[in-house]
Amino acid sequence: MSGCGAEKGLMSIDEALELIRTQPKALKTEVLALAQGLNRYLATAIYSEVNLPSFSQSAVDGYAIKRSLTQLQDVCFEVIGEIKAGSELDYQLADGQAIRIFTGGKIPEGTTHVARQEIVQVESDKIRLLEQIKPHADIRFTGEEVQQGQQLADVGQSINIGALAALSMAGVQRIEVFQQPKVAVVITGDEVAESPEDLQAGKVFDANGPLLKAWFKDYGIDVEILHIVDEAAQVTACFELLKYTYDVIITTGGVSVGDYDFVRPCAFETGFEQVFWKVKQKPGKPLFFAAYQSPEQDHHCYLLGLPGNPAAVYVSMQIYGKVLLDALQNQRQAVQWFSAILTHELKSDARERFLRMHAYFEQGQLKLQSLAKQQSHMLSNLMQANCLVRIPANIPLNAGQEVSGIFINN
Template sequence: MALVPVEEALTRILKGAKPLPAETIKLQDGLGRILAADIVARRDQPPFYASAMDGYAVRHEDLNQVPVTLKLIGASGAGHGFTGMLKQGQAVRILTGAPMPKGADTIVIQEVTRIVKGGVEVLDAPAPGRNIRVRGLDFKKAEVLVPAGTKLTARDLGLAAAGNAAMIRVRKKPRVAILTTGDELAAIGTAPRWDQITSSNNQALSALVTAMGAEAIDFGVVRDDLKATTAAVKKAFNADILVTTGGASVGDHDFVQEALKRAGVKIDFWKIALRPGKPFMFGTKGKLRVLGMPGNPVSAIMCSLVFLKPLLHVMDGLPPDTGFGTARLAIDLPANDHRQDYMRARISNADDGTLLVTPATKQDSSMQRVMREADCMVVRPPHAPALEAGALVPILRFPAGI
């Protein structure tokens, strides 16, 4: 069976994938969610002409000759606006953010005034209209504050709140079921047998899915048994995506592919021209998409970044961003073989600010410490020629939280 190229594999995975439906949630629950509809301002901000400084609201025509003493007739504070009308020769004490009194057109800052008998003396005249925030200075009613497709941040939520958007429309979170297989795996916190290792894939992938804004459903570890694996696969049919790790090859204890077929999953392809991650598998059952990851921890994470991340983006109504960038090699690299290679690497900066990348000397797909210490992966296309230090190469950065 010929190995499927990485680009073709991704195209086949994304084919037919659609954004999930939208739902309405409270604004305070929106952090990290993907906006499905524009957030529109429900009022002007500020909703009135307001003072930008502490001082006195006056009529500029009363300042033709300074110093001048004006009669104080009241005060305007934030949330406690002055309701009267300012007339000739009068002033109103005003604080930052407070509404401008009717009849006033200028703010005199308090530093150029002094309280005297009968009112306030203005020692210096500002320009007309000075120190006033006009109505709608920040935004006006019906303006788009945050566009659809935005992954909501704290700043987005603050702006939306200022526009009085209590409820918002967001994409439903993709539900990702995670099924880990292997008799060699022991649950964390237990005492593994001498011939076992501690299961880590389900922990890492659950965190990765959560960091990408989806809902992770961890099915735990399933033993190497065809009946048990088939039953676990069927339990995942309510999810949008099923991710399996391990058991995807053709060894005596690899049952995932057969279990998927027995559960009615149509296998689209198996084995891709990728390192690490050659045994990767993809299948579908109705709207469910199944990504069969290798059991090696590095392979599972890397395949998730290359294939799961773009799929989640499409389900969120976003472009399938792959996150590629470029950097210059800090060391020489030999020629590559027929598989696209993803090499764990560290990023640094040269004295001139050039972005440099240094692949790790050991690239075994079981080495999680190397993966954790890496900043990115250097991507080497199939049959790439040998490269010398200084050559420009594509890199895949790890997203925040991954």
């Protein structure tokens, strides 16, 4: 078989992902206020220092009552006070007594039930229960959700909004997390247009710079975008400067075998060692991954060289970029691929492909609809795409066959 897809020495997608997932050395840790921990990865497990709830409380607006007998319907109780949420009043109920209580209010001593107000008839300073209720009804007991000393979160867990809220409720104020990588983005090439007039000179508008800046913002990292021309001296000087102060360098363009593709040779000149180059995939075959270790200090810098075509940049960041950034924060789980059903035929290709598709549920099945304009220089179908789908090499696919992919929400 001929063609670029059959080129010898190409690495498989899974082999490349495994190297990016396992080789980077995790960054150091830092302690942050919980409020600053959104989307960070925990470096230490968290255990609750309190019970949740920390005291028994009412689950409804109603009445705390004490009744030694099982019969409650049509029984009257004397109301002796009121407890609001946050109240420090201490009451002790005797048999046949009730206290008006609101949701979150502390259950007074002696309480056997809480009767929600919808089943209570108020009669002056007494109440009558209109229904029978079970013992301990509508009481949230101390520690029923979380026991003191119980593990709340494990090492490696991502602090999403729900986790942040749950930890806040348990009184957690500071967390230890892995540092986020410091990232430099280098856009190479002489063809980027500065104005509409530049288009007439054979240039193109820059999609990669805005794409990557937005991608990193969504991930939670601010990056500086650098533009350099296709000159070996400038590329070398750029890498020499960045490798000491950044954990990751992302480049676009200049990783193939053209006369002006300087990323690989300049990386080698500045001390980077190749981990892999060229993956049997489409788009993004010339993907380049290299590592630098400073001999003077315990510092590593990783270079992920992306092809220049914007679709290849987008796909490579969604698949490989996220794995690299996560690995540096000691998050080394393999990519979780979903399975879904194709709704149409697909021709075979010599390389495994990532196609932009639209996934939707129909009659309980996740189905996939391919989108037009899949070439690596095209981005317009990202307006409709919500997933990237892996299409195996050298196999024509029929409607109804199962394939795997990942969802994209950015």
